[in-house]
Amino acid sequence: QKEVEQNSGPLSVPEGAIASLNCTYSDRGSQSFFWYRQYSGKSPELIMSIYSNGDKEDGRFTAQLNKASQYVSLLIRDSQPSDSATYLCAVTASNSNSGYALNFGKGTSLLVTP
Amino acid sequence: GAGVSQSPRYKVAKRGQDVALRCDPISGHVSLFWYQQALGQGPEFLTYFQNEAQLDKSGLPSDRFFAERPEGSVSTLKIQRTQQEDSAVYLCASSPTATNEKLFFGSGTQLSVL
Numbered sequence: 001q002k003e004v005e006q007n008s009g010p011l012s013v014p015e016g017a018i019a020s021l022n023c024t025y026s027d028r029g030s031q032s033f034f035w036y037r038q039y040s041g042k043s044p045e046l047i048m049s050i051y052s053n054g055d056k057e058d059g060r061f062t063a064q065l066n067k068a069s070q071y072v073s074l075l076i077r078d079s080q081p082s083d084s085a086t087y088l089c090a091v092t093a094s095n096s097n098s099g100y101a102l103n104f105g106k107g108t109s110l111l112v113t114p
Numbered sequence: 115g116a117g118v119s120q121s122p123r124y125k126v127a128k129r130g131q132d133v134a135l136r137c138d139p140i141s142g143h144v145s146l147f148w149y150q151q152a153l154g155q156g157p158e159f160l161t162y163f164q165n166e167a168q169l170d171k172s173g174l175p176s177d178r179f180f181a182e183r184p185e186g187s188v189s190t191l192k193i194q195r196t197q198q199e200d201s202a203v204y205l206c207a208s209s210p211t212a213t214n215e216k217l218f219f220g221s222g223t224q225l226s227v228l
Contacts, residue, residue, distance in 0.1 A: 004156070032214065032215070042221070043205060043219035043220060043221050043222055044157065044205070044217075044219050045219070046216055046217060049215060049216070088156050088157070090156075092214060093159070096159070096170055096172060097169065097170040097171075097172050098162045098164075098169040098170035100145070100147075100162055100169075100170065100213060100214040101159040101162060101170060101172070101173065101214075102147075102157075102159060102214055102217075103159070104149075104156030104157045104158070105156050106154070106155055106156045107156055
């Protein structure tokens with residue numbers, strides 16, 4: 001079992017709709033959770049971080065965390081074609097030597113159609 | 115430059131050759147990470163430096179992989195006796211603090227082992 005699981009997609013949503021991206025993780029000791037966006041052929045870019053249960057909003061993005069269910073999600077409101085990318089969920093590996101290694105999921109490919 | 119710089123951008127190696135990949139982090143950044151990203155996969159943690167100290171090398175897949183950051187700035191990832199399974203994009207990321215809270219990724223080095 002992979003430590004971080006994501007549906008690979010592609011997830012297709014029309015422009016202006018809400019895109020919902022989900023992630024589950026197996027490491028119960030994880031305390032830090034991140035969403036990275038990766039355009040094709042480019043490097044990952046941090047868009048959201050979340051550390052406590054509940055919702056965290058930043059512009060059109062909302063991250064949701066439920067540690068009891070080991071579940072993290074990302075909502076993108078008013079989706080734009082420029083949001084089309086792969087979204088990587090990353091979780092701090094609690095058992096790493098440094099405590100700072102991140103376990104990434106394979107990513108969910110999002111396609112926003114005009 | 116303002117970002118993380120990696121060189122070379124592309125590297126083709128014959129099986130058995132040694133390669134060296136360079137990372138120039140953002141000036142003043144304390145933390146430096148190396149990740150390996152295979153095609154269609156999320157990044158996999160390799161190693162972590164805090165200044166010149168290598169605090170975590172638990173992700174290095176074998177003793178053929180070696181990383182250093184002798185002066186706490188530029189880092190080199192060396193792979194000896196390359197194998198086909200080493201083919202991947204090698205990503206370097208730096209962070210201004212001694213945490214993983216906000217990683218800035220370089221464009222990566224795409225290594226192809228023939």
